[in-house]
Amino acid sequence: DAKTTQPNSMESNEEEPVHLPCNHSTISGTDYIHWYRQLPSQGPEYVIHGLTSNVNNRMASLAIAEDRKSSTLILHRATLRDAAVYYCILPQGGSEKLVFGKGTKLTVNP
Amino acid sequence: DTGVSQNPRHKITKRGQNVTFRCDPISEHNRLYWYRQTLGQGPEFLTYFQNEAQLEKSRLLSDRFSAERPKGSFSTLEIQRTEQGDSAMYLCASSLASGPRGRLELFFGEGSRLTVL
Numbered sequence: 441d442a443k444t445t446q447p448n449s450m451e452s453n454e455e456e457p458v459h460l461p462c463n464h465s466t467i468s469g470t471d472y473i474h475w476y477r478q479l480p481s482q483g484p485e486y487v488i489h490g491l492t493s494n495v496n497n498r499m500a501s502l503a504i505a506e507d508r509k510s511s512t513l514i515l516h517r518a519t520l521r522d523a524a525v526y527y528c529i530l531p532q533g534g535s536e537k538l539v540f541g542k543g544t545k546l547t548v549n550p
Numbered sequence: 551d552t553g554v555s556q557n558p559r560h561k562i563t564k565r566g567q568n569v570t571f572r573c574d575p576i577s578e579h580n581r582l583y584w585y586r587q588t589l590g591q592g593p594e595f596l597t598y599f600q601n602e603a604q605l606e607k608s609r610l611l612s613d614r615f616s617a618e619r620p621k622g623s624f625s626t627l628e629i630q631r632t633e634q635g636d637s638a639m640y641l642c643a644s645s646l647a648s649g650p651r652g653r654l655e656l657f658f659g660e661g662s663r664l665t666v667l
Contacts, residue, residue: 472652483658540592
């Protein structure tokens with residue numbers, strides 16, 4: 441899988457936007473960018489994915505740089521329930537498994 | 551269907567004993583994955599099945615580990631002659647073979663925590 445780089449940790453205040461960055465300079469043209477998160481004591485859960493254009497869903501938005509070498513997961517209004525480890529993953533084209541790194545641990549302050 | 555179910559949720563065993571974990575995937579999902587996670591690390595891929603066929607197995611998986619999915623439904627992960635280094639959370643996930651537009655959405659269970667004394 442293409443290598444991703446994420447900060448180890450980030451902090452946010454409740455009800456403020458959060459921008460979680462991910463660098464993936466070795467991304468190939470067919471790699472989709474996936475984000476998962478893992479809440480405490482739970483298995484990971486899918487958040488969002490995209491290829492080239494920005495994506496929105498009920499959980500978050502994904503902003504993808506024009507050169508695709510970086511992306512940003514945006515939580516528009518963080519809540520305490522968003523405190524989790526967020527993983528940015530690029531399954532290689534055709535790969536059917538996820539390879540997780542260490543992710544970014546997000547702390548949300550009340 | 552309420553999601554991926556794993557049993558037991560917790561297992562404490564002595565070094566050298568064998569343990570078996572069971573995973574019941576979401577019923578219509580044909581892919582089933584096993585991961586292992588230790589404290590402070592992301593989940594590590596172990597193996598995955600499509601229906602009953604084991605399609606990929608990590609080099610991390612020693613010969614003490616074996617996984618089966620005999621009828622393409624539930625799966626078991628057995629660890630023989632457990633070692634203290636096997637202590638971890640064992641996560642199971644399931645998915646459909648191909649999601650729309652590159653979507654690779656795995657649904658994870660809550661895991662089975664193994665403690666080897």
